[in-house]
Amino acid sequence: MTTAIAGAFRDLAGLFLPRRCGGCGQGLRHFEHCLCSFCEADLPRTRFHDDPNNRVEVLFRGKAQLEAASAFLLFNPHGMVQHMLHRIKYQHDRQLGLELGRYMGEDLRRSERFATVDLLIPVPLHPRKEHMRGYNQSQLLVDGMRERWPVPEIGKGLVRVVRTPSQTRRNRLDRWLNVKEAFHLPEPEKxxxxxxxxxxxxxxxxxxxxxxxxxxxxxxxIRISVYAAACA
Known part of the structure; x- marks a missing residue:
């Protein structure tokens, strides 16, 4: 009864403050959270987490020594995943960021290749950029992940000491030079x-x-693995 009443209340509230799906923009029903049932079912999951030859892991071979690498979703220009990430980064949709993190946590918590991970580190923003945005989208993902996969995190395990220009439209060499010395470890002993x-x-x-x-x-x-919400 309580659940039915709560659902009816959300439906009524939705008449005045309609909640929109973070994938397609359609109205959400009371039992849906940030994505409608159709978009949730259509998420382009990679299933990479137990494949040592997945495209993310191959990308880093010969460039970075890693235990494992994966991504949760496939990114397509102008597709649903791009729309979701833009909402999180530029439209202040924090709830969508947390929800995406929950999906990511569910994705990894059953993976044998990531089973020994004992610390999560979000990629940091420069403090000025984080202040302007109001949050770090990678931190939102970590917060959501930990709701489904209880691994400790160290929010300031890395800090960005150089405010780098946007990586958009840069080639690979330019991107590497852009971030080559951008990060610092404040407490390496941890x-x-x-x-x-x-x-x-x-x-x-x-x-x-x-x-x-x-x-x-x-x-x-130290042993290092990487995980992204999406890979292009």
Missing amino acids: LRGRHVLIVDDVVTTGATLEGCVAALRTVPD
């Missing part, structure tokens, strides 16, 4: 001997994640 998972929103050339890995590689006995 990372020694750990298996850390770097979490980002999207991986294209991999340059940003390579910059993160290069900074973390200065820590003795």
Whole structure:
């Protein structure tokens, strides 16, 4: 009865403040959260997490020493995933970021290749950029992941000390030079001997994640994996 009443109340509230699907923009029903049932079913999941030859892992071979690498969704220009990521990054849809993180946590918590991860690190924004946006989208993903996959996180395991220009429309070399010395470890002793998972929103050339890995590689006995919400 209580559930039915709550659902009826959400339906009534939706008449005045309609909630919209983060994928297609259609109105959500009371039992739906950030995505409608159709968009949730149509999410282009990669199923990469247990495949050592997936495209994300292959991207980093010879460039970064990793335990494992994966992405949750396939990114297509002008598609649903791009629309979702734009809502999270530029339209302040924090709830969608948390919900996407929950899906990501469900994706990894059953994976044998990521089973030894014992620390999550979100890719940081420069403090000024984070202040302007009001949040770090990678931190939202980590917060959502931990609701489904209870792995500790260290929010300031990495800090961005150089405010780099946008990576959009840069080639791979330019992107790498853009982030080569952009990251700093404030407390490296907390990372020694750990298996850390770097979490980002999207991986294209991999340059940003390579910059993160290069900074973390200065820590003795560290193991590093990477995971993105989407890969292009």
